Amino acid sequence: MVEETVHPFSKYLRSAMIPHIWCSGCGNGIILNCFIHALDELQKDLDKLVVVSGIGCIGRTAGYVNTDSFHTTHGRSLAFATGVKLGNPELDVVVISGDGDLFAIGGNHFIHAARRNIGLKVICANNFNYGMTGGQQGPTTPLEGLTATTPYGNIEHPFNLVHLAAASGATYVARWTTLHVRRLTLSIKKMLQKEGFCFVEAIAPCPEIFGRYNKMRTGLEMMDWFKRASVVENFSDPSKAEISSEKIVVGEFVDIKKLSYERFLYEKIANINERKIKW
Amino acid sequence: MSKSEVVLTGAHFMNGDVACAEGALMAGCRFFGGYPITPATEIAEHLSERMPEFGGIYIQMEDEIGSIAAVIGASYTGLKAMTATSGPGFSLMQENIGLAVMTETPCVIVDIMRGGPSTGQPTLPSQQDVMQAKWGSHGDYGIIALSPCSVQEMFDLTIEAFNLAEIYRVPTLLMGDEVVGHMWEKVTIPPPEKMRIVNRKKPNVSPSKYEPFMPDDDLVPPMACFGEGFRFHATGLTHDEHGYPRTSSSADQSKLVTRLCEKISGNADKIIKVEQVMLDDADVVVVAYGIVARSALSAVKKAREAGIKAGLLRLITLWPFPEMHVERVAEQAKAIVVPEMNCGQMVREVERIAKETPVSFLSKLGEDPHTPKEILGMIRRSV
Numbered sequence: 001m002v003e004e005t006v007h008p009f010s011k012y013l014r015s016a017m018i019p020h021i022w023c024s025g026c027g028n029g030i031i032l033n034c035f036i037h038a039l040d041e042l043q044k045d046l047d048k049l050v051v052v053s054g055i056g057c058i059g060r061t062a063g064y065v066n067t068d069s070f071h072t073t074h075g076r077s078l079a080f081a082t083g084v085k086l087g088n089p090e091l092d093v094v095v096i097s098g099d100g101d102l103f104a105i106g107g108n109h110f111i112h113a114a115r116r117n118i119g120l121k122v123i124c125a126n127n128f129n130y131g132m133t134g135g136q137q138g139p140t141t142p143l144e145g146l147t148a149t150t151p152y153g154n155i156e157h158p159f160n161l162v163h164l165a166a167a168s169g170a171t172y173v174a175r176w177t178t179l180h181v182r183r184l185t186l187s188i189k190k191m192l193q194k195e196g197f198c199f200v201e202a203i204a205p206c207p208e209i210f211g212r213y214n215k216m217r218t219g220l221e222m223m224d225w226f227k228r229a230s231v232v233e234n235f236s237d238p239s240k241a242e243i244s245s246e247k248i249v250v251g252e253f254v255d256i257k258k259l260s261y262e263r264f265l266y267e268k269i270a271n272i273n274e275r276k277i278k279w
Numbered sequence: 280m281s282k283s284e285v286v287l288t289g290a291h292f293m294n295g296d297v298a299c300a301e302g303a304l305m306a307g308c309r310f311f312g313g314y315p316i317t318p319a320t321e322i323a324e325h326l327s328e329r330m331p332e333f334g335g336i337y338i339q340m341e342d343e344i345g346s347i348a349a350v351i352g353a354s355y356t357g358l359k360a361m362t363a364t365s366g367p368g369f370s371l372m373q374e375n376i377g378l379a380v381m382t383e384t385p386c387v388i389v390d391i392m393r394g395g396p397s398t399g400q401p402t403l404p405s406q407q408d409v410m411q412a413k414w415g416s417h418g419d420y421g422i423i424a425l426s427p428c429s430v431q432e433m434f435d436l437t438i439e440a441f442n443l444a445e446i447y448r449v450p451t452l453l454m455g456d457e458v459v460g461h462m463w464e465k466v467t468i469p470p471p472e473k474m475r476i477v478n479r480k481k482p483n484v485s486p487s488k489y490e491p492f493m494p495d496d497d498l499v500p501p502m503a504c505f506g507e508g509f510r511f512h513a514t515g516l517t518h519d520e521h522g523y524p525r526t527s528s529s530a531d532q533s534k535l536v537t538r539l540c541e542k543i544s545g546n547a548d549k550i551i552k553v554e555q556v557m558l559d560d561a562d563v564v565v566v567a568y569g570i571v572a573r574s575a576l577s578a579v580k581k582a583r584e585a586g587i588k589a590g591l592l593r594l595i596t597l598w599p600f601p602e603m604h605v606e607r608v609a610e611q612a613k614a615i616v617v618p619e620m621n622c623g624q625m626v627r628e629v630e631r632i633a634k635e636t637p638v639s640f641l642s643k644l645g646e647d648p649h650t651p652k653e654i655l656g657m658i659r660r661s662v
Contacts, residue, residue, distance in 0.1 A: 014512070017523060047508040052352075063512050063524065068505040070355065071514035071524075072348065073378045079345035083352025083360070084505060086336045087310060091356070091506050109348075112341040269331045 012036045012046070017063050025211075025219025027178035027204025028058045031125050032065075034181055034202075035096065038188035049092045052081040054101035057132045058125040058204075061096045075105030078113045081120050089262040092121070092192065099126040099140040103159050107139070114168035117196040118261040123188065124161060124199070127206035135209035142243065146213040163238040165199040166254045172198035173238060173254035177226040178205060180250060187252065196260040203248065285332070288470045295433040295459040296321035296363075298466050299389055300329065302437030303361055305468070307476055308387070309335035310353035310360035312346040314368060317401040318457040319391040322363040343368035347375040351384045355513070357504035359441055363389035366399060366408055369415070376450050377416030380539060382513045383448035383492070383500065385479055387440045390452060391460040392620075394645060403645055404457035406569055406620040410627075412452050413598045419536055421543025423550060424452040424598040426568040430464035436595070442477040443550060447542055448499050454597060456620065458570040458648060486510060492535075493520040498542035547599040554593035555604070557583065561590030563661050564612040566605065566629050568594040570648045571618050578654035589658050600628045609633040614661035616641065618649045637661070 013036075022028045039049070046067050053062035055074035062069035068091075072080045077095045085093045095102075102110050102124050113120055129147050130136040136149040140161065144153040165173045172194050174187040184202055191198035205211065205222030216222045226248060233241070234251040241249040286305050293301070300322045303311070311330055313323045323339065330337040336353065340346040346362045353360040364372065369390045379386055392408045394400030408415075412424040423443050427436045437453055444451040482489050482501040491511040494500045500520075503509035516524040517532050525531035543550070556576060558564060563582070567575035572593040582589035592608050594601055605628070609615065615633055617626040618641040626640045641657045643649045 014523075016521065017512075046510065048506055050505050063514065067510055069512045070352075070382075071512070071516065072351075073374055073515055076344065076348040076375060076378075079340065079348035080352040082338070082340070082345070083310065083312060083349035083354070084356055085352075086338060086349070087353035087356030087358045087360075088504075088506050108341050109345050112345070265336070269334055272331045273334070 009036050009040065012039060012066055013064055014066050020064060021060055022057060023208040025205060025207040025222070026057065027127065027202070027206070028061070028125055030178040030181060031058070031096070031123060031184070031202045031204060032061055034185040035123065035188055037185045038192060042189055042192055044092065044192065048090060049094065050084055052077045052084065052093065052095045054097040054106060055132070056098035056101050056130070058096060058098045059101060075101055076109065077101065078106060078109040078120060078122070082113060082118055085119055085262055086265070089119070089266060093119070094121045094123065096123045096125070099124060099128070099161070100130050100138040103161065103164070104139040111164070111168040114165055114170045114197045114199070116261040117169055117171060117258050119196055121191050122197070122199045124201050125204045126161060126201050127204045127210055129206060129210040131206050131209045135213060147210070148213070160239065160241060161201045162241050162253050166238040169197065170199045170254060171196035171256050171258050174252040175201040175203065175241065175250050177203040177230055177248065177250060179223050179226040179230065195263065196258050203243070286468065286471050288468050291466050291468065292463060293430065293466055294321060294461055294463045295427070295430045295455060296391065296461065297325045298430045298434040299363070299437045299453065299455070300325040301468065302434040303387070303441070304329060304333055305471065305474060306359060306438040306441035307478070308359045308361050308441060309333060310350065310358040311335070311337050311362065312340050312349035312353070312360070313362045313364065314340055314343050314346050316365045316368045318393055318460045319363045319365050319389060321460070322389060343371040344375060347372040347379070347388065350386045351375065351379050351382065354384045354386050355505050359385070359445070361387040361389065363391065365391050365393045365401070366395045367397070369408055369411065373411070373415040377418060377420065378515045379450040380416065380420040380422065381515050383502070384450065385444040385448050385502070386450050387437070387444055388450055388452050389437070390454050392454060392456045400645060402457065404570065404620060404648060405644070406456060406571065406624065409454055409597055409621070410624045412454055419540055421449065421540045422452065422598055423447065423449055423543065423596070424454050426454050426594060426597050427459050428569055428572045428593065429459065430462055431466050433459055434466050434468065438474065438476070442475065445477050445479040446499070447546065448479065448502060449543060454569070456569050482509070490520040491522045492518060494538060494542070498538050498545060543599055548603070550596060550599060551601045551604070552595040553601050553604045554591070554595060556591040556593070558590040558592060558608065560588050561611070562588040562613045563616060563658050564590045564592055564608045565616045565618065565654060565658065566592045566594065566608070567618055568597060568625065571620060574649045574651045575618060575654050577651035578658060581651060581655050582658045587658060587662055594625070597625065602632050605629055605632040609636040612636060614639065616654065616657045616661055618643065618654050618657065620644065620648055
């Protein structure tokens with residue numbers, strides 16, 4: 001008789017939604033795993049946690065986690081999450097979405113959410129292309145990178161996400177690859193404990209789509225690139241944090257204290273009403 | 280509830296945008312997310328001052344897409360939430376109005392209509408967005424849209440819009456125009472205890488038994504909020520009663536989309552409001568809405584003075600379309616006149632229902648709404 005065993009992390013997942021849709025070799029499962037480890041290590045109250053995703057492969061994460069969750073329209077995860085965080089500032093609001101969702105169609109919401117320093121915790125799975133639609137060029141596709149829509153090589157300069165996040169005002173900024181599971185988990189833990197807008201970029205392998213176009217056909221080959229090229233440069237200048245075939249600069253780049261939008265707002269509301277009463 | 284929370288009970292002289300903002304506060308709105316746009320900006324300005332006094336949230340978002348998305352998010356935390364805009368912003372909001380429909384999010388969207396298309400005439404009135412109100416987002420859905428004709432109704436119908444949004448879990452649109460938005464008139468605000476304020480149905484089952492999109496008999500599912508321990512999922516994808524995606528099942532698509540339409544059409548008799556003036560013996564009936572209905576009323580009275588049996592059917596609810604009322608009018612009247620500040624939008628609905636009864640249309644674009652004289656001329660030509 002085989003005893004039925006329950007995985008200790010089962011409580012974090014909606015079993016009805018599993019199996020997930022992700023390809024073999026995809027990094028999204030690793031990111032979800034790191035996120036759940038972070039929740040477990042912090043013993044987060046799952047009743048007070050909201051996970052918001054946009055559209056794309058990683059966008060399905062909201063459906064997999066056993067918390068309140070919302071799968072928004074393409075690009076609007078941060079704007080939706082802004083309403084959630086302000087509506088109930090006691091909730092931990094985590095946005096898990098992709099590079100296209102957060103930085104192409106949703107780029108405006110990203111820079112403004114960071115500028116306001118609203119207490120959203122953002123994990124961006126960066127796989128350098130639009131995986132779900134079959135591998136088109138995106139805002140992080142490297143120069144000369146091959147995709148379904150750049151068959152002659154990409155001629156657009158990619159965003160440096162950690163530089164953009166830092167310049168926009170984020171209070172915590174880090175970049176890891178899915179090879180760096182321990183440090184990725186630590187960064188997620190760290191941002192979950194911080195006030196204000198926090199951003200973790202998780203570079204993820206997409207062997208089925210991006211890798212197929214760029215001579216890294218297996219997850220192992222893509223992970224091998226991460227292993228070979230990654231250099232930890234903690235608190236180095238994020239504007240110089242390059243991603244190339246030779247070098248991927250990873251690490252923590254920003255860790256500062258700044259009054260969050262929601263704290264500022266609620267303090268102001270309290271002050272306004274105190275003053276009016278005195279009148 | 281904050282201690283300085285006070286609604287302005289009594290008689291006031293205010294403009295329509297401010298009346299809308301005060302109506303929202305009375306209705307219990309505690310979240311406004313918006314972006315400045317003429318001629319709706321005064322709603323945002325007024326709420327930026329008043330909302331904090333009620334302990335509510337005012338946020339200026341980076342654009343109208345962000346505004347409606349934040350409103351949907353706030354509504355999911357249990358707050359009554361709204362945004363206000365005009366044509367260009369209303370266009371930007373359409374995709375997420377569809378998200379609000381699909382996720383059955385109670386919220387109010389105010390569109391103070393100005394001249395379009397595109398940037399058009401920002402300071403002049405129009406009724407050019409009334410079809411967009413029904414059909415603007417992709418896919419089939421039911422929606423509610425109301426049309427205020429006075430500053431008092433900017434107040435009253437904003438409250439009504441919140442009530443309907445909460446009852447039917449549907450985005451509800453207040454389709455004002457530049458005139459009712461900017462016009463100053465007397466508004467009477469009753470004491471709060473005299474107001475009918477409705478709040479959304481909450482689930483009465485334990486979290487383990489809660490199915491977030493399982494409707495009651497009225498086709499509306501009870502709504503839990505984030506943070507209450509229900510741990511539910513909502514998505515813009517086609518979904519089942521659990522909220523889980525069902526993207527390749529025709530049965531689920533048919534079931535969900537049909538219900539989203541029928542929860543509005545099936546409750547139309549409870550939702551629809553019209554004003555009927557001198558219809559009993561009317562030979563000519565003017566069907567009008569919004570500010571144009573004020574001119575129409577004047578024209579109908581003048582026609583009666585001149586011995587013409589004229590009447591007015593004023594549409595307070597635009598969507599769902601008051602088919603029954605128009606049908607009754609069409610059965611009795613010899614002619615129907617539809618004046619609109621557009622190139623002919625709601626007149627299409629009137630024609631669809633009127634069938635044999637001749638319908639004449641009077642367009643007005645730019646500058647002021649129709650004068651009573653212009654509508655009277657149309658009434659005379661119709662008899």
